[in-house]
Amino acid sequence: MYLAETKMIDLIKQQFLYKVKANLGFFFSLLAVQSFALLLSVNGIMGMGTGGPYLSINVNAYSNDLIIIFTMVWAFTIAVTLTTKEYRNYDFTFVSNRLTSNLSNILYLGSLALFSSVTAVLTGILLRVILFFSKSDTILSEYYFYISPYELILSIFVITLYILLLSSIGYLAGTIVQLYKPLSVILPVITIGLLIVEGRRLGKISAYEFFVQEPSLFLFTIKTLLVSSILFGCVYLLSNRMEVRK
Amino acid sequence: MATLGFLPIMIILFIVVGLFFLQRFSHHRGVRFLFSGYLIILLISLITFYLLPDNRLSKINPFTSSINDDVEINKFYEKAIRGQIEQLEDVKVREKWEFEISGDQLKVSEPEEFYTTYLFERKEENDHKVEIFHYASESLVDLLELKDKHNFTISLEDNVLRMKGPDPIQIKIAAFKKDFVINQFSSSKSNDNYLNSFGHLEGNQVIYIRVPKDIEISSPHYIQYVGEE
Numbered sequence: 213m214y215l216a217e218t219k220m221i222d223l224i225k226q227q228f229l230y231k232v233k234a235n236l237g238f239f240f241s242l243l244a245v246q247s248f249a250l251l252l253s254v255n256g257i258m259g260m261g262t263g264g265p266y267l268s269i270n271v272n273a274y275s276n277d278l279i280i281i282f283t284m285v286w287a288f289t290i291a292v293t294l295t296t297k298e299y300r301n302y303d304f305t306f307v308s309n310r311l312t313s314n315l316s317n318i319l320y321l322g323s324l325a326l327f328s329s330v331t332a333v334l335t336g337i338l339l340r341v342i343l344f345f346s347k348s349d350t351i352l353s354e355y356y357f358y359i360s361p362y363e364l365i366l367s368i369f370v371i372t373l374y375i376l377l378l379s380s381i382g383y384l385a386g387t388i389v390q391l392y393k394p395l396s397v398i399l400p401v402i403t404i405g406l407l408i409v410e411g412r413r414l415g416k417i418s419a420y421e422f423f424v425q426e427p428s429l430f431l432f433t434i435k436t437l438l439v440s441s442i443l444f445g446c447v448y449l450l451s452n453r454m455e456v457r458k
Numbered sequence: 459m460a461t462l463g464f465l466p467i468m469i470i471l472f473i474v475v476g477l478f479f480l481q482r483f484s485h486h487r488g489v490r491f492l493f494s495g496y497l498i499i500l501l502i503s504l505i506t507f508y509l510l511p512d513n514r515l516s517k518i519n520p521f522t523s524s525i526n527d528d529v530e531i532n533k534f535y536e537k538a539i540r541g542q543i544e545q546l547e548d549v550k551v552r553e554k555w556e557f558e559i560s561g562d563q564l565k566v567s568e569p570e571e572f573y574t575t576y577l578f579e580r581k582e583e584n585d586h587k588v589e590i591f592h593y594a595s596e597s598l599v600d601l602l603e604l605k606d607k608h609n610f611t612i613s614l615e616d617n618v619l620r621m622k623g624p625d626p627i628q629i630k631i632a633a634f635k636k637d638f639v640i641n642q643f644s645s646s647k648s649n650d651n652y653l654n655s656f657g658h659l660e661g662n663q664v665i666y667i668r669v670p671k672d673i674e675i676s677s678p679h680y681i682q683y684v685g686e687e
Binding site: 236269274359374 | 474501598623659
């Protein structure tokens with residue numbers, strides 16, 4: 213028993229390290245996505261102006277939100293990509309079963325979540341530094357300009373959880389689609405359709421309220437971890453039904 | 459909002475196309491070099507950020523948590539017309555003039571683009587002096603210490619009072635919104651979302667013209683006296 217367990221952990225480790233090395237393209241696409249979001253954010257996300265007779269004021273508002281959202285969508289896409297045939301078959305270059313393959317993928321997605329949230333937050337800092345040194349004719353408001361080290365770590369933590377959640381959704385969706393291809397169309401249509409219907413009928417989206425409007429950090433952490441674990445668990449149950457190298 | 463809905467789709471397309479091309483180049487040394495460069499830039503910006511001097515930052519907050527500018531404006535003019543302008547806390551005399559006047563007539567001349575309300579107040583006595591006060595509520599002009607560049611020009615010659623507003627100033631402000639991931643859990647939630655009213659930045663102003671008791675005033679516009687509603 214002891215021997216087998218060690219072997220499994222070694223296997224997961226091996227597969228994980230292999231994934232990090234083999235998929236360097238993911239990191240590069242993260243760079244591309246975050247630079248693109250940075251580029252869009254440098255000009256401000258919204259602007260307003262007023263032209264009084266003696267005083268005309270132009271205000272540009274900046275935010276990290278776009279960078280964070282881009283990173284989240286990136287993570288979702290990566291999670292789906294990992295379930296495609298090409299990537300799944302990587303794992304069978306090693307002695308492997310569904311469990312180690314899934315566990316190494318989850319480990320990999322978790323590390324990507326942490327890494328991408330760190331770079332997302334740091335890109336937000338880069339945005340602030342760029343604005344500080346450019347735009348010499350503009351007055352910079354001190355409100356929310358500074359991010360304390362505590363807020364920095366809080367941001368990284370929260371974004372990691374959000375990304376983990378989105379990755380688990382993407383990973384599950386990808387796996388379902390691998391089981392039955394036509395679902396690749398049906399699944400998004402049903403999901404988006406239901407969201408629209410719920411939004412129209414009830415004027416709210418419960419999934420959004422459940423996570424985004426949760427004011428307690430502790431509850432938010434529990435909720436995201438629990439839901440991601442359930443989703444990852446579903447993937448394991450589903451993929452057990454797959455043939456090897458399907 | 460319509461364009462925002464397409465944003466995720468655009469990002470996904472962007473990533474998928476990007477991944478397709480990158481698969482071929484991902485082991486290229488240039489890619490690793492570029493990526494390490496990106497990480498180094500991020501680290502440098504982090505260190506720079508915490509060493510930034512704060513002299514470039516201003517206390518101006520362009521966001522408003524509610525749109526109550528109309529209320530503020532109404533309160534300001536109500537008080538001004540009643541002659542109680544000094545009761546308002548953030549209102550100060552920004553400029554002051556005093557002119558000697560002879561004769562019993564005062565003619566007001568203002569250029570077409572004069573937008574500030576002016577009110578007359580008759581003094582108790584005939585002291586042959588016209589005193590003018592420019593009251594202003596706190597605004598960007600105070601915060602940015604632009605008072606010297608933002609003056610009214612008022613003169614009185616041959617019983618003609620000439621008033622001219624300040625030269626227009628253009629001010630550009632950049633401000634950060636609180637990140638939604640921090641805002642979600644902070645005890646003091648920021649509702650600073652509105653950028654659609656700048657009344658609190660522009661401030662309100664009024665000109666009080668105190669004239670001797672028996673002087674006759676002529677103006678191209680309606681003459682509003684303090685205390686007269």
